[in-house]
Amino acid sequence: MIRVAINGYGNLGRGAEQAVSQNEDMELVVVFTRRDPATVATQGAPVVHVDEMAAWQEKVDVCLNCGGSATDLEEQGPAAVAYFNTVDSFDTHAKIPGYFAAVDAAARAAGHVALVSTGWDPGLFSMLRVLGEAVLPQGRTTTFWGPGVSQGHSDALRRIDGVLDAKQYTLPVPATVAAVKNGEDVELTTRSMHTRDCYVVAAEGADRARIEAEIKAMPNYFADYDTTVTFVSAQELADRHAGIPHGGTVIRRGQTSGEVAATIGFELSLGSNPEFTGSVVAAMGRAVARKAAQGQTGAVTVFDVTLSELSPHSPAELRARYL
Amino acid sequence: MIRVAINGYGNLGRGAEQAVSQNEDMELVVVFTRRDPATVATQGAPVVHVDEMAAWQEKVDVCLNCGGSATDLEEQGPAAVAYFNTVDSFDTHAKIPGYFAAVDAAARAAGHVALVSTGWDPGLFSMLRVLGEAVLPQGRTTTFWGPGVSQGHSDALRRIDGVLDAKQYTLPVPATVAAVKNGEDVELTTRSMHTRDCYVVAAEGADRARIEAEIKAMPNYFADYDTTVTFVSAQELADRHAGIPHGGTVIRRGQTSGEVAATIGFELSLGSNPEFTGSVVAAMGRAVARKAAQGQTGAVTVFDVTLSELSPHSPAELRARYL
Numbered sequence: 001m002i003r004v005a006i007n008g009y010g011n012l013g014r015g016a017e018q019a020v021s022q023n024e025d026m027e028l029v030v031v032f033t034r035r036d037p038a039t040v041a042t043q044g045a046p047v048v049h050v051d052e053m054a055a056w057q058e059k060v061d062v063c064l065n066c067g068g069s070a071t072d073l074e075e076q077g078p079a080a081v082a083y084f085n086t087v088d089s090f091d092t093h094a095k096i097p098g099y100f101a102a103v104d105a106a107a108r109a110a111g112h113v114a115l116v117s118t119g120w121d122p123g124l125f126s127m128l129r130v131l132g133e134a135v136l137p138q139g140r141t142t143t144f145w146g147p148g149v150s151q152g153h154s155d156a157l158r159r160i161d162g163v164l165d166a167k168q169y170t171l172p173v174p175a176t177v178a179a180v181k182n183g184e185d186v187e188l189t190t191r192s193m194h195t196r197d198c199y200v201v202a203a204e205g206a207d208r209a210r211i212e213a214e215i216k217a218m219p220n221y222f223a224d225y226d227t228t229v230t231f232v233s234a235q236e237l238a239d240r241h242a243g244i245p246h247g248g249t250v251i252r253r254g255q256t257s258g259e260v261a262a263t264i265g266f267e268l269s270l271g272s273n274p275e276f277t278g279s280v281v282a283a284m285g286r287a288v289a290r291k292a293a294q295g296q297t298g299a300v301t302v303f304d305v306t307l308s309e310l311s312p313h314s315p316a317e318l319r320a321r322y323l
Numbered sequence: 324m325i326r327v328a329i330n331g332y333g334n335l336g337r338g339a340e341q342a343v344s345q346n347e348d349m350e351l352v353v354v355f356t357r358r359d360p361a362t363v364a365t366q367g368a369p370v371v372h373v374d375e376m377a378a379w380q381e382k383v384d385v386c387l388n389c390g391g392s393a394t395d396l397e398e399q400g401p402a403a404v405a406y407f408n409t410v411d412s413f414d415t416h417a418k419i420p421g422y423f424a425a426v427d428a429a430a431r432a433a434g435h436v437a438l439v440s441t442g443w444d445p446g447l448f449s450m451l452r453v454l455g456e457a458v459l460p461q462g463r464t465t466t467f468w469g470p471g472v473s474q475g476h477s478d479a480l481r482r483i484d485g486v487l488d489a490k491q492y493t494l495p496v497p498a499t500v501a502a503v504k505n506g507e508d509v510e511l512t513t514r515s516m517h518t519r520d521c522y523v524v525a526a527e528g529a530d531r532a533r534i535e536a537e538i539k540a541m542p543n544y545f546a547d548y549d550t551t552v553t554f555v556s557a558q559e560l561a562d563r564h565a566g567i568p569h570g571g572t573v574i575r576r577g578q579t580s581g582e583v584a585a586t587i588g589f590e591l592s593l594g595s596n597p598e599f600t601g602s603v604v605a606a607m608g609r610a611v612a613r614k615a616a617q618g619q620t621g622a623v624t625v626f627d628v629t630l631s632e633l634s635p636h637s638p639a640e641l642r643a644r645y646l
Contacts, residue, residue, distance in 0.1 A: 097639070279579055
């Protein structure tokens with residue numbers, strides 16, 4: 001059994017807990033939190049304050065760091081790897097090389113393995129981009145995101161005067177996705193690739209026309225997109241927009257010779273973004289535990305993992321059943 | 324530069340040649356053939372008889388075995404690995420474990436690395452099946468093939484009395500693909516998953532009704548499918564059905580918790596089956612050359628390869644640009 005710790009018990013931590021429970025070769029032995037452990041109720045694993053991590057060093061094979069990138073992980077990553085092999089979903093793109101270097105140094109010093117920046121993007125989408133380019137060196141890679149909920153854009157809506165609550169969905173433009181798959185010479189712009197749907201609960205008496213205009217004019221967030229605003233009641237928002245779905249598509253279109261083309265498409269449709277991210281993080285935890293058992297140390301990424309390391313099955317089983 | 328040899332110069336060998344020419348870190352240094360080398364014209368690489376392989380031992384980093392599974396590869400695989408690191412596309416499913424063992428023994432004895440059974444299925448599809456199950460342990464994996472040309476079924480048509488030439492396309496049933504993606508409780512049978520389209524050139528005066536009936540009743544090949552037979556002229560077959568397209572879809576549908584589902588879809592649409600297979604074989608050649616340079620020996624599969632080994636880019640470049 002791979003003994004797993006979860007560090008941080010928000011949406012992602014709960015998603016990872018769910019994922020670990022689905023893997024028969026893993027058991028969740030502890031959840032670390034910065035909150036008062038007495039206030040955190042897991043599905044069964046003991047809850048311990050992060051300050052007491054050191055006491056768990058010998059009892060954990062891999063620790064899944066489930067904090068957010070914005071602030072938590074930059075501290076959590078190097079700190080936790082002093083005690084454990086780790087996996088995290090650090091996704092602030094521009095900061096990844098620096099974060100990798102910091103975690104790598106800490107991991108080597110401690111003799112641990114740390115897999116950074118996994119999930120689905122970065123993560124599975126990154127893997128498919130590299131795979132697509134390796135197989136089709138002459139071509140173009142395009143990523144569409146959604147249909148899915150963008151937390152940052154939903155937050156932006158909530159900051160508008162007169163908005164009580166809101167949810168924003170990002171949607172790929174189906175005609176553009178189809179054109180890219182078919183290799184048509186379509187112009188890829190912010191507007192041609194994605195649309196944004198906003199479901200907004202307005203305060204009583206608020207000027208809805210003004211709210212809608214303000215949303216559609218918001219630079220960076222909505223102005224460059226075809227944006228739809230739908231006003232709903234708080235009840236409707238709760239009933240029909242409570243989930244955190246997401247997904248997307250990575251398309252590699254290239255030429256194998258002259259005019260002969262090939263398309264590689266990878267598509268995710270996720271009922272719950274944090275649960276799926278937790279599922280990827282858990283599977284990567286298996287690979288990290290195995291790398292550590294083989295004596296590897298330092299930081300790695302999804303590009304350094306084999307499918308054999310990710311799978312619970314033996315190499316002979318994989319060859320017999322999956323080739 | 325990775326010095327590449329191609330062993331066998333049929334459709335797949337030519338596809339691999341095309342692929343190698345697209346990879347800036349690879350050069351094709353020799354093509355081996357069982358034919359009279361004087362009768363084989365490559366795009367530039369020298370052609371040498373297979374019996375002279377030994378003389379090329381020190382001049383080749385990886386040899387891409389491009390023979391067919393049915394007969395060639397069972398001999399070619401263990402024979403070539405005595406001289407070179409190798410890649411092949413052995414795809415007789417039931418024989419893969421035995422073939423792997425034979426190549427593994429020969430590779431270890433010679434101190435070489437051999438990656439067996441790659442291409443797109445087995446190959447990329449195998450990778451995606453393992454990835455999908457590792458990430459979503461509770462679920463179902465479904466593979467659809469096509470639209471594409473089935474060589475074996477086309478051959479079967481040509482053996483019918485009165486048939487001069489023919490081409491058979493396998494097509495996935497779109498409604499069934501959509502149902503599987505959506506997680507609907509659809510029954511998956513031979514008939515519900517794929518249809519077969521046959522384009523047939525009949526001899527003058529042949530009884531077309533009898534030919535059509537004979538095709539549709541052919542056990543294993545067509546009887547269990549909804550099969551369409553279209554009679555065309557030899558000219559039309561040459562003009563409109565000369566290509567060897569193929570493709571397919573691997574779908575992993577699973578639950579991340581309770582009723583919350585996720586779908587992972589991987590789709591290939593290939594203008595030329597042998598060119599794309601050659602592209603995968605070439606990329607795997609890079610991984611094999613790197614494994615050999617690190618001192619690895621023995622047989623491996625796509626499950627043992629990292630994306631970093633497959634990519635021409637450095638790990639730092641991959642982290643900065645692809646995560």
